[in-house]
Amino acid sequence: MKKVSIAAIVLFTTLAACNEAGTNNTDNTSNNAAPPPPAIQYAVVNKFPHDTSYFTEGLEFYKGQLFESSGGNADESPYPSELGIADLKTGKVTTKVQLDKTKHFGEGITIFNDKLYQLTWTSKVGFIYDANTFKKLGEFKLPAKEGWGLTHDSASLIMSDGSSNLYYLTPDSLKLLNILRVTDNNGPVPNLNELEYINGYIYANQWETSYILKIDPGTGMVVGRINLENLQREASSLRPGADVLNGIAYDSANNRILVTGKRWPFIYEIKIQ
Numbered sequence: 001m002k003k004v005s006i007a008a009i010v011l012f013t014t015l016a017a018c019n020e021a022g023t024n025n026t027d028n029t030s031n032n033a034a035p036p037p038p039a040i041q042y043a044v045v046n047k048f049p050h051d052t053s054y055f056t057e058g059l060e061f062y063k064g065q066l067f068e069s070s071g072g073n074a075d076e077s078p079y080p081s082e083l084g085i086a087d088l089k090t091g092k093v094t095t096k097v098q099l100d101k102t103k104h105f106g107e108g109i110t111i112f113n114d115k116l117y118q119l120t121w122t123s124k125v126g127f128i129y130d131a132n133t134f135k136k137l138g139e140f141k142l143p144a145k146e147g148w149g150l151t152h153d154s155a156s157l158i159m160s161d162g163s164s165n166l167y168y169l170t171p172d173s174l175k176l177l178n179i180l181r182v183t184d185n186n187g188p189v190p191n192l193n194e195l196e197y198i199n200g201y202i203y204a205n206q207w208e209t210s211y212i213l214k215i216d217p218g219t220g221m222v223v224g225r226i227n228l229e230n231l232q233r234e235a236s237s238l239r240p241g242a243d244v245l246n247g248i249a250y251d252s253a254n255n256r257i258l259v260t261g262k263r264w265p266f267i268y269e270i271k272i273q
Contacts, residue, residue, distance in 0.1 A: 005142040027267075034185040040214060040224040044231070045256070049091030052239055055079035055262045058109035058150060059247035062131060066249060066258070066267075068093055069109045071121060076114060076166060079263075081106040082116060088267065096134040097127075108150035108194055112171050119147030119158060126174070140174035143167045149204065151195035153217065157203060160195055164188035166202065166220075182215055183247035184222040189213065196248035198257065205246050212259070214246060226272060228259065235264040 007159055032037035053076065058069035066086045070093075072079035081104060090100040099106050101262040107119035116131040119142065126147060128137045144161035168178040182189045182204075183246075189205040195214070201223070202215040210232045213229050228245055235242040243262035250257055260267040 001167050011264060018031075029253045036185050037046075037213070037222045037225045040226045042226055042228075042270045044268055045121040045271050048258075048267040048269070050260050050264050050267045051086065051091045051093050052242075052263045052265055053079065054093060055108045055243070056247045056260055056264070057148075058193075059196075059249040059258065059260065060109055060111055061249050061251045061253075061258075062111040064253065067109060067111065067116070067248070069106050069118060072101055073105045077101075077105075078150075083116075086267075087203055090271040091267070097129060097136075100220065107147045108160070110150045110152050110195075112152045112157065115171070117150060117171075119150050121148070122146055124192070143169065143176040148207075149193050149195035151197045151202065152246055153197050158195060158197065158217075159206065160192040161191065162207065162249050164192065166192065166195075166215075168232065181218065181221045182213075182220045182222065194246050194248055194249050196257075198250045205248060207246070208244055210245055226270075228270075231259070231268055232265075235261055235266065239263060239265040 019089040025164050049255045051059045054068060054070040057070055057071045060067045067126050068086045069083035071080045071081045081099040081101045083094050083097045084093040086093045089134045105121035109118045114131045116129040118127045124142050126140045126142055129136055146161045148162045149160040159167040164182050166180040166182060167176060170177060182192060193205040193207040196203045202217050204215060207211055209227040210227055212226040213222045217222050230246055242264050245261040257270050258267050259270055
């Protein structure tokens with residue numbers, strides 16, 4: 001459903017080509033190149049059913065409950081554009097907020113100080129709700145052309161827009177505080193999607209890959225990658241039409257991480273090493 005920015009592709013390709021060309025220099029400067037992010041190993045601890053009608057955009061724990069959002073539009077997509085509470089026993093989502101699909105394609109969510117924030121894809125608007133009653137409290141203008149993923153640290157909301165940038169926003173006024181550029185050994189890292197803040201690091205799904213990236217928020221460097229190709233393969237084999245990996249939720253009370261994908265048949269509990 002999402003389209004990659006042509007400019008981002010050109011920039012990424014150019015940087016990669018420059019990096020490759022640099023390996024032919026006679027002064028051996030390539031020996032000083034930064035190494036690629038190390039692989040982070042993981043183990044599957046548990047599997048839970050997942051609502052395959054959900055084109056998952058956001059996944060979030062709050063007060064012991066799992067919140068999930070889905071994106072869809074009236075013209076191209078049969079998927080709901082809504083958010084609700086997912087039951088890990090059945091996989092079904094109890095809808096709490098439903099968007100007008102003729103106007104809004106629902107995207108990432110996060111909950112901070114009892115407020116639930118929801119992005120939209122191309123509407124350039126976000127919504128704020130009371131996280132307990134789901135009463136709409138307001139709207140805010142996005143700092144980028146598109147809204148993708150959303151999380152928060154102890155002070156700010158953190159938003160992705162499908163590029164290599166992460167946008168820091170004040171949770172009250174929703175003003176832009178800072179833009180963090182995410183890079184690895186090859187330069188800017190594009191297609192940052194769903195986000196989760198875990199123990200001082202930002203974890204990001206990289207759209208159209210099987211990777212979750214571990215990002216140092218102080219430098220923007222990718223310091224590790226989790227390859228969930230095996231989970232992607234299983235989801236696709238069990239559910240024809242299962243789409244890309246997308247969805248990270250951290251249950252801090254029980255120190256567990258849940259991951260899933262768009263229309264996947266399972267939510268996986270994983271333990272990273």
